[in-house]
Amino acid sequence: MIRVALAMLTHDKAKYVALVAGIAFASLLISQQAAIFWSALRSSTYGVQSASAADLWVMKPNVEILDLADPMKEGVVNQVRSVAGVQWAVPYYQALGMVRTRQGSFRPVLVIGVDDATLIGAPAARMVAGDVRALEQPNAVIFDVSGYQQNFPDLPVEIGQEVEIGHTRAVVGGFCKAPPAWGGQTVVYTTRSLAVQMSRETENTVSFVLAKAEEGTDPEQVAARIEKETGLKARSSRGFSAEIIEWMLRFSGVAEFFGVTILMGVVIGVAIVGQTFYLFSVENVKQFATLKAIGVGNRSVLGMIFLQASLVAVIGFSLGVGVASLFFAYFGPGTGGLRGMNMPVAVFIGTGVFIYLMVVASCFLSIRRVLTADPAIVFRN
């Protein structure tokens, strides 16, 4: 009865297109907003993502997220190094800075200072121009290319450009693709010593200590040991990322802001998809009743309805998520507010599951009408 089900679904082209378009629109709305939400949350862990060589982050006990670091004195690095199970530990410094444009105005940047000796925390794998070793040169900085293009459109993307950050002369030694910072500032990498100089900090020059647990050691256990022996707060990279995201959800307002938008997408989606599919099935009640009168069983009728639902769900979802993915493919690598945003697999799968459940739920409402339809209605006008 597959041919019959498909014929019933597609014979009215306008309604069929409306049904698919409704599902596509709902898929687009939900997946796009969820992906932006996900990407925004993910950007709050930009530093953790960037310093992937480290699997431990050590900080003052009052620190909850990257952007609210409370710098420590340099001696904490050796304290961490002395804990059993720590393979290495390096200082990491970050501060907000100002870059003066050629017109004399200022643009905020997030200056990340990595360990001068090892350059751990620098974006070695994300360089798009130049080499991370350029940071070994005096006054060298590496710019996130997207932020650079957005904030300094009058400056060419060329190595060797001179810029002024916090009254300190810097030379662009390379460009990288950095995970976007939560606040949207352009990320600039340099050595910790230069970053400290740019921020004019003299005493507390370590925002975090990045450390690596020894091979075969559980980072969580090492973190617990660091806390016990140093009195500092220590987290595994994964644990710190999870805590940052939890903090953002609780205190930043992002959950409410995006939650409302995503909820609207869901409500609009449910309304469009549910109503359209329900009406479609109800309009076909008499045709299903005719089939039942002829002798087609409820199981076959159920199969036909699920086939119709699945087909429109798959086509509509593919179109909607396809458009959303194109959106991110076009705007994600750009320099606007959407830079760095993408469509995570989890959002793709989640939207798909949600859309399918939504269609099946609408289907169940209409199925009830179809299955309980008195076949004798075929004898009525």
Added chain:
Amino acid sequence: MASTREGVHCEQLERSFDSAGVRQQVLKGLRFDAEPGQLTMLIGPSGCGKTTLISIIAGLLGADAGHLRVLGQELLSLDAQQLLDFRLRRIGFVFQQYNLIWGLSAAENVAVPLVAAGVQWPQALERARAMLGQLGLGEQTHKLPRQLSSGQQQRVAIARALVHDPDLLLCDEPTAALDARSGHQVMELLRSIAVRPGRVVIVVSHDQRVFSFADRIAEMDDGLVVRVEDRAVAPSAYPMESSR
């Protein structure tokens, strides 16, 4: 299954419905018979119980009381699956509004009962085209219902009802939505193709113009068959036949 020669026999058939909280008895101990090889017409005013009666005979509705023997089968004792199978293999339906599937071609519509019974589409379509050819629609098999006239649509519906060679054909007001000429043609087709030895044909109708096609007329009123008339009229004597 028992012999198909037994026709349709109802005795003391009762059926009530709840309407706005009031129990309304639609069939009140009705007796009705339809014999194989005959076209039996069921007539009567609206609300007299005709639709309820053919719904029960078709196995689409149950009865509150009474006996119903259809084609040698005690229909009221069958379970839902047996009723489904009985309808699929032994009953053909012609509806007032044709009830064709709009997205299927004429041949595909006719093939539906065969496909539902497990016949593969190619074989089902072959038989459907042959059936449509018998009904004078051999050139229209690929057309969608909306591309056909009302009379042609009803002929497609008749082809669908007959394609699996049922032993019982139930027609609900088959001419009500047609003009006089189309209605006449449809009744002629029912007489010439549907009526055959061993097959029971029951036609519910209000249309006095087609009463003359019946071998037997059972008139219903207020839930009972109040009059039965055996006519045994030869097809050549039907009105309009001479006017064509």
